[in-house]
Amino acid sequence: NLVGVNLNTASKHLLVYVSGLGESLAQNIIDYRTENGAFESRKQLMKVPRLGAKAFEQCAGFLRIPNAKNLLDNSAVHPESYHVVEKMAKDLNCTIEELINDKSLKEKVNLKKYTTETIGLATLKDILEELEKPGRDPRSKVETFEFNPDVKTIGDLSEGMVLPGIVTNITNFGCFVDVGIKENGLVHISELANRFVSNPTEVVSLHQYVKVKVLSVDTERKRIQLSIKAVES
Numbered sequence: 001n002l003v004g005v006n007l008n009t010a011s012k013h014l015l016v017y018v019s020g021l022g023e024s025l026a027q028n029i030i031d032y033r034t035e036n037g038a039f040e041s042r043k044q045l046m047k048v049p050r051l052g053a054k055a056f057e058q059c060a061g062f063l064r065i066p067n068a069k070n071l072l073d074n075s076a077v078h079p080e081s082y083h084v085v086e087k088m089a090k091d092l093n094c095t096i097e098e099l100i101n102d103k104s105l106k107e108k109v110n111l112k113k114y115t116t117e118t119i120g121l122a123t124l125k126d127i128l129e130e131l132e133k134p135g136r137d138p139r140s141k142v143e144t145f146e147f148n149p150d151v152k153t154i155g156d157l158s159e160g161m162v163l164p165g166i167v168t169n170i171t172n173f174g175c176f177v178d179v180g181i182k183e184n185g186l187v188h189i190s191e192l193a194n195r196f197v198s199n200p201t202e203v204v205s206l207h208q209y210v211k212v213k214v215l216s217v218d219t220e221r222k223r224i225q226l227s228i229k230a231v232e233s
Contacts, residue, residue, distance in 0.1 A: 004062055004063065004064035004076060004144045004145070005017075005018055005062055005063055005064065005144055005145055005146075006063075006064055006065075006066060006144045006146065007029075007039050007042075007045075007063040007064060007065050008033065008038040008039055008065065008066075009146065010063075010146070011030075011147070011180075012026045012027055012029075012030050013147065013178075013180060014145070014146065014147060014180075015029055015030070017166050017178075017207055018059050018062050018063065019058045019059055019062055020054070020055040020056075020057070020058025020059035021055065021058075021059050024050070025048070025050065025051055025055060028048050028049050028050060028051060029045075029048055029051070031049075032047065032048045032049070039065055040065070040068060040069065041065065041068055041069065041070060041073055042060050042063060042065065042068075042073050042079050043079065045059070045060060045063070056079075057078075057080070060078055060079050061076055061077070061078040061079075062076075064144050066144075070082070070096075071096055071097055071100060072085060072096065075130050075131070075133065076130045076133065077127055077130045077131070081119070081123070081127055084114055084119060084124070084127060085099070085127065085131070087114065088109050088114065091113075092105055092108060092109070099131060100131050103132075106128055106131060106132070109128060111124040111125065111128070145164060145166075145209050146164065147163075147164060147165075147179065147180030148163050148164065148179070148180060151163065151179060151180055151181060152180075152181065153181055153182070154181055154182070154183050154217065154219055154222060154224065155219060156181070157179075157181075157214055157217045157224060158214065158217065159214055159215065159216060159217065160213065160214060161213070161214040162211060162212070162213050162214075162231055163179045163180075163211070163212055163213075163214065164179070164209065164210075164211055165177035165178055165179040165180075165185070165209075165210050165211070165212050165226070166178045166207060166208070166209055166210070167204050167205065167206055167207060167208045167210060168184055168206075168207075169184070169206075170200050170201060170204060170205075170206060171200070172189075172199070172200070173188065173189055173200075174186055174187050174188040174189045174190075174191070174192065174200055175187050175192070175200050175204050177210060177212055177226055179212065179224075179226075183222050183223075183224060184224070185212065185214070185224030185225065185226040186223070186224065186225060186226060187204075187212060187226045187227060187228050188225070191215070191225075191226070191227035191228060191229055191230065192204065192228050192229060193228070193229050193232075194229050194232065203228070204228075210228055211228070211231045212226040212227060212228055212231060213226065213227045213228075213230040213231050214226060215227050215230070
């Protein structure tokens with residue numbers, strides 16, 4: 001969940017991994033998108049059938065809308081905190097776009113001024129950090145996760161391919177990674193890092209986004225061997 005997911009292009013398979021969404025809500029988002037066209041704002045998520053306040057609270061910060069009118073919809077700033085950013089901009093007599101673009105403006109923000117019972121200094125620091133991330137151009141590409149669209153079945157895999165994936169299961173002998181197809185691949189503990197690993201959780205966590213290299217594919221037995229360290233070395 002550290003990287004965002006493009007709300008308008010993400011498949012159901014990918015949406016399922018977003019915090020607060022499961023199979024049925026992921027499908028409801030796809031159905032809503034099909035019927036109504038692309039989402040223009042995160043607020044629109046509230047119109048998705050059965051997506052209530054709790055799910056919205058959990059998922060909104062991870063769903064990105066690259067061309068949204070509100071630039072914050074393409075950041076990791078949660079909608080619940082938009083009012084804070086709006087107040088910062090107002091106090092500095094600038095627009096949100098200027099606040100995102102201008103480092104010197106961000107440096108003028110006195111965070112203590114914006115602490116409340118519900119928003120502490122740590123949260124405010126995170127918000128400012130997130131404003132750094134959209135880059136100099138607020139329309140620039142914020143890093144979002146997508147499976148490789150060319151890989152639809154195990155038959156599309158070949159040795160040496162480097163793919164984005166999501167850790168779905170961690171065992172004492174390694175971890176399983178979803179690369180966007182029915183079968184998950186195994187990253188053996190010896191392929192996790194360029195050092196000795198005694199416990200896979202030292203290196204990976206559940207639902208973490210990773211890059212993996214395909215070491216071998218056994219289509220008959222539906223087995224895929226992957227490596228994380230081969231990508232990093």
